[in-house]
Amino acid sequence: MARVAVVSGGSRGIGAAISKALKASGYQVAATYAGNDEAATKFKDETGIPVYKWDVGSYKACSEGLEQVSKDLGPIEILVNNAGITRDGMFHKMTPEQWYDVINTNLNSLFNMTRPVIEGMRERGFGRIVNISSINGQKGQMGQANYSAAKAGDLGFTKALAQENANKGITVNAICPGYIATEMVKAIPQEVLEKAILPQIPVRRLGEVEEIARAVVFLVAEEAGFITGSTLSINGGQYFI
């Protein structure tokens, strides 16, 4: 049987491209989402990929949801922690809700989604975990203290988990996308894009969602077993660490 891959936030944007690329590579894919039923139904109808609705910010919902996926498709061997949100604002104006929502969805979700599947991966001696962080977790971004903190946390989590599970056939890696042409980024006015954003990107264009998906397919492959604890920057040359 084909290995089972779960992609959180897998019904839209970068996550949808990851789900489709994994399916095209022969995996059984389950895509999760939060509440946009219309987008999820459209995605499911177009791709044939089953969708599951739960909040990655809730440990209980993640445990139950992942249990259901296992029952439907089989043991989860690949996990892509992709779901994420932004609630931007300068820190001196930031509300507790903006802070807690972003930390919960972007960082606590890694515990909530990974903890229920890691023991099974260890027992079976195989696992692939890819965490979608951000360039802003590497360099920090004005107006995104909450998001930068969460995304930097994703990187620490990746490195610790990689070490803990390296002798169990499990790899844990992070991808840090730069500006990717998702709906959110495409909505930026053309003038702002041309004058303020593209000049920061040496490649002089936005990244495509498929360029992130391609890296995920690479990292989850059987042959990528020696790559663990790494951070892959995919940002058109905008930032290196």
Ligand code: NDP
């Ligand atoms: P989108 O906003 O296009 O999609 C987000 C997905 O996550 C949706 O499927 C959404 O579900 C789901 N989601 C959001 N909150 C929750 C939640 N609480 N529980 C479950 N699912 C949830 O995001 P992008 O494709 O732009 O981003 C994907 C990832 O890549 C994020 O982690 C983001 O931080 C990161 N990233 C994006 C960049 C970019 O340029 N776009 C740059 C760097 C990093 P629903 O459809 O129901 O809302």
